[in-house]
Amino acid sequence: MGRYVIRRLLQMVPVFIGTTLLIFVMVWGLGDPVAAMFGDRTPDPATAAQIRLEYHLNDPLLQQYWIYMKGVFSGDFGKAWNQQPVTDLLKTAYPVTLRLTVVAFLIEAIIGVALGVFAGLRRGRFFDTGVLAMTLIVVSIPTFVTGFVLQYFFGVKWSIVHPSVGEGAPFKDLIMPGLVLAGVSLAYVARLTRTSVAENTRADYLRTAVAKGLPRRRVITNHMLRNSLIPVVTFLGTDIGNLMAGALVTERIFNIHGVGYQIYQGIVHNSPATVVGFVTVLVIVFLLANLLVDLLYAVLDPRIRYA
Amino acid sequence: MRGAKSAKWVVGAAVIALAATACSSSDDSDSKDKAKASGSSSDGIVRAWWGDPQNPLEPANTNEVQGGKVLDMIFMNLKEYDATGKPNLEAADSITTTDQQNFTIKIKPGLQFSDGTPVTSSSFVDAWNYGALVTNKQLNAYFFADIDGYAAVHPSDDPGAKPTAKTMSGLKVVDDTTFTVKLSQKFSTWPDRLGYKAFAPLPKEFFDNHAAYLAKPIGDGPYMIESYTKGSSMKLVPNPKYTGPSKPKNKGVLLKVYTSSDTAYADLQSGQLDVLDDIPAADLPHVKEDLGGRYLNSPAGIIQTFSFPMYEKAWSKEGMDKVRLGISMAIDRKTITDKIFGGTRTPANDLTSPVLGATGGYSDTLAGDSVKFDKVKAKQLIEEGGGIPGGQMKLGYNADSGSHKEWVDAVCNSINNTLGNNKACVGAPTGTFADFRNQITKGQMTQPFRSGWQMDYPLIDDFITPLYATGGSSNDSKYTNKDVDNLIKQANAEPDKAKSIALYQQAEKQVIKDMPVVPLWYQNGQAGWSSKVSNVKENAFSYPIFTDITVN
Numbered sequence: 001m002g003r004y005v006i007r008r009l010l011q012m013v014p015v016f017i018g019t020t021l022l023i024f025v026m027v028w029g030l031g032d033p034v035a036a037m038f039g040d041r042t043p044d045p046a047t048a049a050q051i052r053l054e055y056h057l058n059d060p061l062l063q064q065y066w067i068y069m070k071g072v073f074s075g076d077f078g079k080a081w082n083q084q085p086v087t088d089l090l091k092t093a094y095p096v097t098l099r100l101t102v103v104a105f106l107i108e109a110i111i112g113v114a115l116g117v118f119a120g121l122r123r124g125r126f127f128d129t130g131v132l133a134m135t136l137i138v139v140s141i142p143t144f145v146t147g148f149v150l151q152y153f154f155g156v157k158w159s160i161v162h163p164s165v166g167e168g169a170p171f172k173d174l175i176m177p178g179l180v181l182a183g184v185s186l187a188y189v190a191r192l193t194r195t196s197v198a199e200n201t202r203a204d205y206l207r208t209a210v211a212k213g214l215p216r217r218r219v220i221t222n223h224m225l226r227n228s229l230i231p232v233v234t235f236l237g238t239d240i241g242n243l244m245a246g247a248l249v250t251e252r253i254f255n256i257h258g259v260g261y262q263i264y265q266g267i268v269h270n271s272p273a274t275v276v277g278f279v280t281v282l283v284i285v286f287l288l289a290n291l292l293v294d295l296l297y298a299v300l301d302p303r304i305r306y307a
Numbered sequence: 308m309r310g311a312k313s314a315k316w317v318v319g320a321a322v323i324a325l326a327a328t329a330c331s332s333s334d335d336s337d338s339k340d341k342a343k344a345s346g347s348s349s350d351g352i353v354r355a356w357w358g359d360p361q362n363p364l365e366p367a368n369t370n371e372v373q374g375g376k377v378l379d380m381i382f383m384n385l386k387e388y389d390a391t392g393k394p395n396l397e398a399a400d401s402i403t404t405t406d407q408q409n410f411t412i413k414i415k416p417g418l419q420f421s422d423g424t425p426v427t428s429s430s431f432v433d434a435w436n437y438g439a440l441v442t443n444k445q446l447n448a449y450f451f452a453d454i455d456g457y458a459a460v461h462p463s464d465d466p467g468a469k470p471t472a473k474t475m476s477g478l479k480v481v482d483d484t485t486f487t488v489k490l491s492q493k494f495s496t497w498p499d500r501l502g503y504k505a506f507a508p509l510p511k512e513f514f515d516n517h518a519a520y521l522a523k524p525i526g527d528g529p530y531m532i533e534s535y536t537k538g539s540s541m542k543l544v545p546n547p548k549y550t551g552p553s554k555p556k557n558k559g560v561l562l563k564v565y566t567s568s569d570t571a572y573a574d575l576q577s578g579q580l581d582v583l584d585d586i587p588a589a590d591l592p593h594v595k596e597d598l599g600g601r602y603l604n605s606p607a608g609i610i611q612t613f614s615f616p617m618y619e620k621a622w623s624k625e626g627m628d629k630v631r632l633g634i635s636m637a638i639d640r641k642t643i644t645d646k647i648f649g650g651t652r653t654p655a656n657d658l659t660s661p662v663l664g665a666t667g668g669y670s671d672t673l674a675g676d677s678v679k680f681d682k683v684k685a686k687q688l689i690e691e692g693g694g695i696p697g698g699q700m701k702l703g704y705n706a707d708s709g710s711h712k713e714w715v716d717a718v719c720n721s722i723n724n725t726l727g728n729n730k731a732c733v734g735a736p737t738g739t740f741a742d743f744r745n746q747i748t749k750g751q752m753t754q755p756f757r758s759g760w761q762m763d764y765p766l767i768d769d770f771i772t773p774l775y776a777t778g779g780s781s782n783d784s785k786y787t788n789k790d791v792d793n794l795i796k797q798a799n800a801e802p803d804k805a806k807s808i809a810l811y812q813q814a815e816k817q818v819i820k821d822m823p824v825v826p827l828w829y830q831n832g833q834a835g836w837s838s839k840v841s842n843v844k845e846n847a848f849s850y851p852i853f854t855d856i857t858v859n
Contacts, residue, residue, distance in 0.1 A: 036741035046463045050444045163573035255570040
């Protein structure tokens with residue numbers, strides 16, 4: 001299994017290079033950013049030339065990429081247009097988004113699985129139908145609508161919570177955005193768990209466990225859940241990356257200065273260093289989350305082996 | 308047992324994942340400062356909306372509103388513009404000249420920066436030399452272009468040219484409180500420009516320890532920066548060393564960066580924010596009820612236009628002046644500003660802005676009939692001039708920001724209605740602002756395109772010279788007319804201010820007649836505020852006048 005992990009880690013290298021190059025080309029394709037720095041005014045050619053020189057904009061694309069990658073491997077992600085090192089931006093933005101992700105992930109995992117298990121065990125009854133109907137509604141409403149509506153009612157109208165997240169993103173402020181961000185995934189988790197649980201209730205090994213006279217709690221947690229959770233864990237794992245990337249909308253609505261905000265700023269100001277830097281880290285998160293999921297299978301189901 | 312063994316590997320991978328993704332757990336020392344910074348209104352602090360400045364906070368490198376807002380609070384220039392846009396002496400004791408070309412500037416004695424270092428004539432001379440030097444890459448370098456010796460520090464014809472000097476020969480320090488400026492040509496209203504923040508003085512620290520300065524800029528203005536967390540907030544408190552006339556009437560200002568103005572609006576309504584000068588378009592119809600009248604909406608120094616590519620034969624040949632005029636008269640400005648902009652734009656009557664005031668050169672009649680909606684006359688003019696080139700005009704705009712699509716479509720509808728042809732005018736979006744500006748700068752536009760001007764200082768020359776003089780720094784339509792150039796030159800040399808303004812207006816009249824651009828509307832400054840503060844007003848640049856705001 002050690003070998004398997006190392007092989008997977010090595011596989012990340014070409015994926016990493018491929019994605020960064022792709023993003024680099026795409027941001028570069030947005031055009032020369034220097035003209036926009038001068039607003040509605042025609043850039044002074046001498047100043048513009050100096051700026052182009054500083055950001056290597058006159059070099060061919062591949063050479064720019066090479067210069068950039070050389071920097072990345074020595075820990076220098078370049079500078080955003082406001083001269084802030086991108087590493088500084090990464091350091092301030094990622095912990096904030098990570099907090100939001102953790103909150104959303106916990107909400108999604110705990111509430112989602114709990115709803116799914118209860119619904120699955122009471123298949124066809126009132127609670128089950130209720131969960132199915134509710135999740136259908138959640139899935140069909142776009143995040144920004146839920147976001148604005150919750151913000152308006154809970155934040156502005158009833159003043160139960162702050163409509164925006166304060167500086168440093170304290171956990172209590174993150175509950176509402178976390179709920180909004182988790183919403184759609186939560187619905188998927190609940191449905192996945194429900195189906196999986198409902199199927200497994202009729203499995204032979206469960207009947208055996210019940211026949212052995214095991215207490216109901218042990219039957220459910222040790223036997224049923226462990227098997228039912230495999231598809232759910234797959235989903236949850238890949239969703240970590242989705243949550244971090246998908247925070248773009250939620251972060252904007254709730255004034256969270258995280259990854260989504262920085263990527264948005266990077267695109268608005270045409271700053272390749274910012275966008276590529278942030279997306280690069282996101283790519284790593286995706287890759288590692290996928291690896292974790294694959295490894296978790298073996299924990300849940302010992303029959304799955306890696307070589 | 309198999310499961311347990313695998314678990315070990317999972318934990319291992321998890322550790323790698325955390326190390327790679329978390330970068331660092333947020334530093335706790337920082338979060339304490341942050342908690343302190345985000346105080347509530349009860350402590351006399353005004354909490355105001357802010358956008359992240361695009362550039363580092365250097366005076367000569369800041370050309371957008373959000374950075375300008377801060378510079379306005381932390382700097383006192385030789386002159387300062389009051390709420391009506393009038394330039395008054397502040398840091399300067401006197402600015403004198405006998406020939407409109409050589410100026411002697413005396414600074415008030417005893418002025419200090421907020422760090423305690425004195426404000427001397429070198430503070431200005433060094434700052435201006437720094438701003439002009441091409442290798443410092445300052446976006447506002449061209450502001451120093453009138454000073455003698457600029458060409459040596461900022462060779463502009465050839466982008467690859469190296470500067471031959473580090474300082475401008477036109478600037479000379481006489482003693483600690485006196486310096487002289489020699490301009491490259493006569494320019495009587497030049498001292499009135501000195502209120503623009505590019506001309507701010509800089510303390511020694513700026514040159515000695517640039518990084519420290521950028522982390523916490525130091526000025527000589529009414530406020531000083533107490534703490535600055537890049538990208539999220541800045542706390543300003545009254546500067547005890549400030550001796551100027553606009554002493555703050557509050558205990559400080561907390562500028563909070565918002566990811567969107569919709570969120571800021573929600574915060575304003577729930578009492579988490581006190582001043583918001585960017586009301587979201589969607590909330591305009593009900594802003595007055597929401598805020599109980601705590602809302603202002605008045606013209607700012609911004610005019611919106613669209614320009615014709617005068618370098619394109621199709622748009623500049625004989626007879627096209629009639630077509631251009633006809634197009635202008637085919638636009639129903641009043642209805643568009645009401646319906647699309649909810650009254651936050653004012654139909655334009657000239658090429659300047661109402662903030663200048665009548666004495667400053669604004670006129671509500673100068674453009675006359677050429678901006679009045681007149682279907683019959685418009686159609687007649689366009690037909691007389693030979694019709695729209697190619698039978699269709701494509702009005703260019705950038706689609707990535709603002710509500711450009713809405714008004715462009717409305718303008719085109721108005722033109723189409725007038726001509727009774729629903730294909731006479733269509734909108735032509737360009738993806739990004741950068742791309743859009745690139746095409747304009749390179750003179751690649753073949754069709755009319757959106758343009759606009761935000762003033763640098765409330766003077767009529769700023770609305771005319773850069774935009775309509777031959778080779779002007781923002782003459783996007785590449786318009787050229789010898790009469791206009793001559794009038795501008797005469798106006799610059801004219802020592803009498805009223806006469807100088809009259810000359811600029813004469814030039815303006817000629818531009819309107821030629822109509823290389825169609826004046827559309829003036830953009831208004833807006834602000835909404837909470838019940839915790841009063842006396843919220845905006846200056847000519849549409850910044851809230853923070854020093855006057857009182858906390859209830």
